[in-house]
Amino acid sequence: MKNKNIKFVQGNEACVEGALYAGLDFFAGYPITPSTEIAELLSYRLPQKGGKFIQMEDEIASMGAIIGASLTGSKVMTATSGPGFSLMQEALGYAIMAEIPCVIVNIQRGGPSTGIPTHVSQGDVYQARWGTHGDHAIVTITASNHQDVFQTTVDAFNISETYRTPVILLYDEVVGHTRERLVLPEQGELPLVERLRTSVREGVNYHPYLPREDGRLPMSDFGGVHRYNVTGLFHDMWGFPSDNPEVVHDLIRHLVDKIRNNVNRIARFKEYYLKDAKCILISYGSSARSARHVVEYLRPRGEKLGLLELQTLWPFPHDIVDEKCINAKHIVVVEMNMGQILREVKRAVERPERVFIANRIDGVFITPKDIRDILRVIQGKGV
């Protein structure tokens, strides 16, 4: 008998289901391979539940629209791939500065530029971190299978509301397009974070950027009972531009520290056979599936191999990676770029000369054999 909670879907659809579960009510976007299914599905799923879907003229406008909608009290998302993600960087910085919750999905394809639209890559890891200018912090999460795509999408909305920050969901073409099982949780099964709204009443002064004691900023729905200013300039507690050195200093510390002080709370990862592992694979997104395949294949054959699958990429969980790898003789980062997470792992661990890379940058999904070939070289078993 068919269970109505079990679905057979693409990763992009798992993301849509996660977003709807989390309470998405506004989506603006511009379709682009390999993220198109997200916009396509939401174009009818969202209006069905009373939400709004707008196909914008480009990705710059898409970011503008979701930022505006978020300010009015909506849970918002946009979805894109490399070229569109580049266009979003300016407004992404605005959302960081003005502390506007929003979720940006990037289903990665090969770049730079229009690159290789229908093939997989994980080349945007650093763009997610530093694509927009100025000192800032950002949250970036990824996943390797559909259940985790659903869960991390829900998490993204929760983190975004908790810290009033944009959250980037950095999936990739293989995760986005592969079809597999998704079990939908019942409503209420996963915790949801709702918008923290101000208790300041109409007619009473509301300070949009005056943090509570716990550091959180209650919001007032824009266009509602309070008039206030929102700007990309450094601003005081009223939201008005300021060049007061103390205001500037405090704001940038606030923007960075609200994420940095919560690295371990934001960190999501999975571990397999790490306890006695002599060699640890570190991977994320779809390449973690190939890495897991290798571990599950070689473990019964006596190799002390483990896998650390990262889901939170930014803020990078340096302490966790260091601690997990402390006893490993070799560490191999498995990714589909020239070594973006490799660099972070080398910065995180003691004796970085233990860290190697198994990568693929030709648009082809990395195979278990690619990884095993590197392992053989590292272990001195020849090519």
Add this chain to the structure above:
Amino acid sequence: MEKCRLVFSGSGGQGVITAAIILAEAAVLYENLIAVQSQVYGPAARGGATRSDVIISDSEIHYPKVIQPNVLVCLTQEAYSKFYPIIRPGGLLITDTRYVKIQRKVDAQQKELPIYRTVMEEIGNPIVFNICMLGVVIRMTDLIKAESIMKVLKDRIPSSFLEMNRKALDLGMKLAEDVTS
């Protein structure tokens, strides 16, 4: 059960990707199995060699692509030439007699079947070519019950087309029985 790895290949528009999705969906929704389906695709919507991979198993599947298929279906000459070398030794290679001329012996059971001809003679509509092919595959592999395929089709297509699809599936199963018995 052993993991079964299948590759369906042909030309864009023949329905090989749809067939792969239907098969994998039937496994997951109606047979309580684990399945993943993926496809390699380019910018073109029609023509070219299309390929879709399906893995069906009763345990978790990590690497989602197929490197050496147990079952390889080729519905065009181009797809055959491109993919026949990847068949797993002892696997099953199914080709359509109208579109493919076998050129080389491989270490696999080779089944050349008049799938397209049968569909055109018995039904007269090529849109169910892929469903007839699915009938061949499920009968030869005993992977998935015909009823599960029909349940998926019921969810996906207008009810007026169900009978035609049922017939195509049965024809495919009959073709498979004829060559195996």
